[in-house]
Amino acid sequence: MKNRHMNLRGITVIELLVAIVIAAVVTSGALYAYRNFTQQQHKQKARAELETQLQRIRLFVEKDLRMAGYGLSGNGLLLSKETGSPDMLTILSNQSATETQVNSGLSENRLSFDLWQAEGIEAGTWMQIDGSEILYRRIESITFIEDEGYRVVLNEAIPENVAIIAGDQVKFYDGVKYWVNAESAVMYRQDNTLTQTFEGIENFGVVPWDASGTDVSGEVGKARTVDVSFSGDIAWKDQSFELSEDISVNLRNYF
Numbered sequence: 001m002k003n004r005h006m007n008l009r010g011i012t013v014i015e016l017l018v019a020i021v022i023a024a025v026v027t028s029g030a031l032y033a034y035r036n037f038t039q040q041q042h043k044q045k046a047r048a049e050l051e052t053q054l055q056r057i058r059l060f061v062e063k064d065l066r067m068a069g070y071g072l073s074g075n076g077l078l079l080s081k082e083t084g085s086p087d088m089l090t091i092l093s094n095q096s097a098t099e100t101q102v103n104s105g106l107s108e109n110r111l112s113f114d115l116w117q118a119e120g121i122e123a124g125t126w127m128q129i130d131g132s133e134i135l136y137r138r139i140e141s142i143t144f145i146e147d148e149g150y151r152v153v154l155n156e157a158i159p160e161n162v163a164i165i166a167g168d169q170v171k172f173y174d175g176v177k178y179w180v181n182a183e184s185a186v187m188y189r190q191d192n193t194l195t196q197t198f199e200g201i202e203n204f205g206v207v208p209w210d211a212s213g214t215d216v217s218g219e220v221g222k223a224r225t226v227d228v229s230f231s232g233d234i235a236w237k238d239q240s241f242e243l244s245e246d247i248s249v250n251l252r253n254y255f
Helices: 002-007 013-066 217-222
Strands: 077-078 088-093 099-104 113-115 126-128 136-145 148-153 169-180 186-191 194-199 203-209 224-237 239-252
Touching: 013 169, 013 186, 013 194, 013 224, 013 239, 077 203, 077 217, 099 148, 136 169, 169 203, 203 217
Parallel strands: none
Antiparallel strands: 077 088, 088 169, 099 113, 099 169, 113 148, 126 136, 126 169, 136 148, 169 186, 186 194, 203 224, 224 239
């Protein structure tokens, strides 16, 4: 009987402590592996999302640049560059071939004038105002006024040396504008009145080249080929990884 009772005794304190230590080590290892796995998953997800955004932008930019200058007397490009900031690119085309005439000339602030006809034209549409000059402006607002026609307010005043008078031809264009807010890492594509956003994009660069391979950033109207680059960063612990896309497009509608 004595031996049987001795065989039924419980575990000792030392054995319990050893078991607890072993369980803690196993659990700690499992938690570390799980945390490392989830972090890797988050990194891969962020990378995949940024790669998707870059691919979407690439498709849009290529498509828009291939339509640049369609139906225009120039290549339809407007480029704004500032040192230390992402570039801003506007791509114009005249796919609808819509045009009208000026009804009355410019207002005192040189921001508005009246048109005879502008049915179906909305704010956000671009226009070439003087047939003798490549002068593009975007419509900020457009309102029908009885017996006067359509009052157009522009996004930017007309220069003092450009006269807009009754009878001048006005053509309407489709305009696509690209720019980046580097602080919020968001790229914008404004297609007339529709604006799309692309998260995670911090840089956008444009280099136009003429037929001889010279950089014509200061005279973009001479461009025959355009190189475009855009990129974004992925933050990972104390490091960051950059993903980028580079494309080159020949302007097929150049005249």
